[in-house]
Amino acid sequence: xxxxxxxxxxxxxxxxxxxxxxxxxxxxxxxxxxxxxxxxxxxxxxxxxxxxxxxxxxxxxxxxxxxxxxxxxxxxxxxxxxxxxxxxxxxxxxxxxxxxxxxxxxxxxxxxxxxxxxxxxxxxxxxxxxxxxxxxxxxxxxxxxxxxxxxxxxxxxxxxxxxxxxxxxxxxxxxxxxxxxxxxxxxxxxxxxxxxxxxxxxxxxxxxxxxxxxxxxxxxxxxxxxxxxxxxxxxxxxxxxxxxxxxxxxxxxxxxxxxxxxxxxxxxxxxxxxxxxxxxxxxxxxxxxxxxxxxxxxxxxxxxxxxxxxxxxxxxxxxxxxxxxxxxxxxxxxxxxxxxxxxxxxxxxxxxxxxxxxxxxxxxxxxxxxxxxxxxxxxxxxxxxxxxxxxxxxxxxxxxxxxxxxxxxxxxxxxxxxxxxxxxxxxxxxxxxxxxxxxxxxxxxxxxxxxxxxxxxxxxxxxxxxxxxxxxxxxxxxxxxxxxxxxxxxxxxxxxxxxxxxxxxxxxxxxxxxxxxxxxxxxxxxxxxxxxxxxxxxxxxxxxxxxxxxxxxxxxxxxxxxxxxxxxxxxxxxxxxxxxxxxxxxxxxxxxxxxxxxxxxxxxxxxxxxxxxxxxxxxxxxxxxxxxxxxxxxxxxxxxxxxxxxxxxxxxxxxxxxxxxxxxxxxxxxxxxxxxxxxxxxxxxxxxxxxxxxxxxxxxxxxxxxxxxxxxxxxxxxxxxxxxxxxxxxxxxxxxxxxx
Numbered sequence: 089x090x091x092x093x094x095x096x097x098x099x100x101x102x103x104x105x106x107x108x109x110x111x112x113x114x115x116x117x118x119x120x121x122x123x124x125x126x127x128x129x130x131x132x133x134x135x136x137x138x139x140x141x142x143x144x145x146x147x148x149x150x151x152x153x154x155x156x157x158x159x160x161x162x163x164x165x166x167x168x169x170x171x172x173x174x175x176x177x178x179x180x181x182x183x184x185x186x187x188x189x190x191x192x193x194x195x196x197x198x199x200x201x202x203x204x205x206x207x208x209x210x211x212x213x214x215x216x217x218x219x220x221x222x223x224x225x226x227x228x229x230x231x232x233x234x235x236x237x238x239x240x241x242x243x244x245x246x247x248x249x250x251x252x253x254x255x256x257x258x259x260x261x262x263x264x265x266x267x268x269x270x271x272x273x274x275x276x277x278x279x280x281x282x283x284x285x286x287x288x289x290x291x292x293x294x295x296x297x298x299x300x301x302x303x304x305x306x307x308x309x310x311x312x313x314x315x316x317x318x319x320x321x322x323x324x325x326x327x328x329x330x331x332x333x334x335x336x337x338x339x340x341x342x343x344x345x346x347x348x349x350x351x352x353x354x355x356x357x358x359x360x361x362x363x364x365x366x367x368x369x370x371x372x373x374x375x376x377x378x379x380x381x382x383x384x385x386x387x388x389x390x391x392x393x394x395x396x397x398x399x400x401x402x403x404x405x406x407x408x409x410x411x412x413x414x415x416x417x418x419x420x421x422x423x424x425x426x427x428x429x430x431x432x433x434x435x436x437x438x439x440x441x442x443x444x445x446x447x448x449x450x451x452x453x454x455x456x457x458x459x460x461x462x463x464x465x466x467x468x469x470x471x472x473x474x475x476x477x478x479x480x481x482x483x484x485x486x487x488x489x490x491x492x493x494x495x496x497x498x499x500x501x502x503x504x505x506x507x508x509x510x511x512x513x514x515x516x517x518x519x520x521x522x523x524x525x526x527x528x529x530x531x532x533x534x535x536x537x538x539x540x541x542x543x544x545x546x547x548x549x550x551x552x553x554x555x556x557x558x559x560x561x562x563x564x565x566x567x568x569x570x571x572x573x574x575x576x577x578x579x580x581x582x583x584x585x586x587x588x589x590x591x592x593x594x595x596x597x598x599x600x601x602x603x604x605x606x607x608x609x610x611x612x613x614x615x616x617x618x619x620x621x622x623x624x625x626x627x628x629x630x631x632x633x634x635x636x637x638x639x640x641x642x643x644x645x646x647x648x649x650x651x652x653x654x655x656x657x658x659x660x661x662x663x664x665x666x667x668x669x670x671x672x673x674x675x676x677x678x679x680x681x682x683x684x685x686x687x688x689x690x691x692x693x694x695x696x697x698x699x700x701x702x703x704x705x706x707x708x709x710x711x712x713x714x715x716x717x718x719x720x721x722x723x724x725x726x727x728x729x730x731x732x733x734x735x736x737x738x739x740x741x742x743x744x745x746x747x748x749x750x751x752x753x754x755x756x757x758x759x760x761x762x763x764x765x766x767x768x769x770x771x772x773x774x775x776x777x778x779x780x781x782x783x784x785x786x787x788x789x790x791x792x793x794x795x796x797x798x799x800x801x802x803x804x805x806x807x808x809x810x811x812x813x814x815x816x817x818x819x820x821x822x823x824x825x826x827x828x
Contacts, residue, residue, distance in 0.1 A: 119665055130196050133160070168181075168290050184418065192244060211574075271294060286474055298380060313346060335396060335401050342356060376487070384479065405431075437450075520553075568661055569651045569661075571662040603647070642730075680713060716739060745775075746773035749801050751763075793823060798821075
């Protein structure tokens with residue numbers, strides 16, 4: 089029995105080695121620009137992250153939380169009259185690019201990412217900022233894009249797919265990826281060098297059905313039903329019968345099904361409602377428009393001219409797609425209309441008669457199919473003789489109004505919704521599409537909101553045009569200068585020193601200067617330029633002291649280099665993604681040198697040494713300065729203390745001695761948490777310590793009165809005189825109140 093088990097295990101291991109050149113679970117993230125996403129080894133993406141229990145990917149703008157827009161790509165290749173390795177002619181043959189597709193269908197061979205620049209080495213107060221290294225030293229300063237992903241997958245058709253992805257950090261090109269697919273008839277169906285097949289591939293098709301959900305933030309709105317997987321997406325496409333210059337489709341979150349059937353508003357864009365927050369919280373939470381465009385499709389294996397007749401584009405209802413091994417159905421899915429679920433001659437929004445602010449859910453157009461609407465693309469048919477190939481090039485991007493405009497529009501809509509006076513100024517007419525009809529009974533506030541959101545349609549079309557120009561220019565764009573290779577943040581008692589490497593000045597002949605941007609409270613809040621040093625102004629520098637900061641507040645930074653493009657005359661900045669900090673920093677306040685009564689700490693040490701004051705007076709004078717802020721801590725006021733984000737539950741202990749232990753008890757004496765406040769060897773003494781109002785088991789505390797026992801853990805000498813100031817085990821008790 090044991091021998092049989094050993095043989096079976098050996099067979100499994102050999103099979104795994106034979107068909108797994110690289111693990112199909114391999115993933116690489118591209119994080120160079122404002123659009124960031126993962127790419128999978130098996131040649132297509134499924135955005136579900138089991139660790140988060142939600143869909144991730146196509147994050148835009150990547151500077152903010154919950155801005156993922158991707159759900160899944162369902163991708164196939166198929167052909168007819170296929171000759172297998174034994175010489176048998178099969179009517180159909182297909183492969184499905186799927187996480188669970190067996191090695192008999194897909195063999196991932198390569199997934200690697202290369203960079204024009206390496207990651208920036210970021211350090212905050214001596215702590216290196218962690219980054220997941222997807223480059224593995226694959227740095228090529230001469231490559232044409234910031235990042236290039238190369239993905240090679242062999243299929244059971246003997247057709248090898250090579251997918252190259254180009255990503256940029258330049259601010260006019262950082263919201264799209266260009267995908268270059270090459271399908272070569274290699275005859276190789278596994279991961280060795282032997283060639284198993286040698287015949288031509290007939291009537292070959294390649295296709296992708298993409299599902300978007302714009303955006304993940306909709307998942308967190310309790311009133312929205314089925315908001316997490318794209319059930320309410322509208323899809324607009326350019327019918328191929330119109331021979332468009334750029335065939336494309338784009339999608340946005342339409343009127344969503346809600347749990348509130350008495351809804352008196354249009355919820356496109358998912359505006360913040362009064363029951364969810366105040367006017368200060370108001371914004372449009374889902375303004376994104378995502379989509380895909382066709383930049384090129386070969387006419388034939390021996391004719392590289394672009395040919396729209398090789399393109400099928402449309403929209404597709406639901407999740408019903410052929411399973412693995414359903415070869416005839418897969419070919420039908422790519423070449424005609426599988427189960428009648430595809431629509432190609434008219435886009436979904438036009439098909440449904442959609443109007444601005446008409447409150448008509450796209451959910452109903454889909455025969456109430458809860459799976460939602462997908463964009464659909466297929467290419468073919470192609471004849472691919474042995475050794476020949478065809479090329480297809482796509483662009484995928486996300487656009488829309490920026491966060492500032494989303495707040496402005498959301499606040500104006502909020503005012504109008506609550507009966508206040510609001511400035512409902514409509515945007516200019518669309519530039520790249522026809523004006524849309526407006527619902528006759530639409531409220532002015534909804535028309536205003538939707539028209540601003542729908543400017544994202546112009547944005548995505550403009551994105552496709554830029555990508556087309558990039559492709560036609562062999563992927564070359566006006567390059568922004570390189571980012572600094574290092575960025576160090578050094579908090580001090582009264583300022584924060586920022587230093588960065590000077591390599592952009594040395595490496596770019598058109599270099600003009602540096603800019604430093606800063607945000608407070610949250611890493612995904614607004615950043616403001618606090619330093620602009622340029623050659624023209626004679627103040628270029630690679631060091632800046634940030635002053636006039638608030639004690640106890642967290643700060644975040646990024647630094648960019650910039651240049652004046654000699655052709656367009658536009659300023660081009662290096663990508664902020666390279667240098668943006670995620671570790672908070674704050675002023676390092678030293679222990680005070682004067683008491684609350686304006687008595688010098690040095691005089692207290694002298695008086696104690698002379699026997700003029702008692703131990704009790706010494707301890708009360710020094711430890712009595714300790715403050716707990718805010719006190720009381722009130723949940724309704726936390727936005728005006730340390731913000732409503734990662735620091736929303738923070739309390740600060742100020743004026744601490746340099747080495748002490750803080751033990752926090754409930755009013756009845758239960759130990760809640762213990763905080764060790766320690767000054768390391770060679771470090772300057774710091775008088776502040778944060779506590780996030782949690783227990784030792786990381787549970788948030790309840791309302792009540794709490795007691796803090798602060799005990800000195802090392803003898804401490806006064807800094808000026810060197811005389812004894814505090815002794816080990818000196819202590820004091822402080823009370824504070826928490827209201828939740």
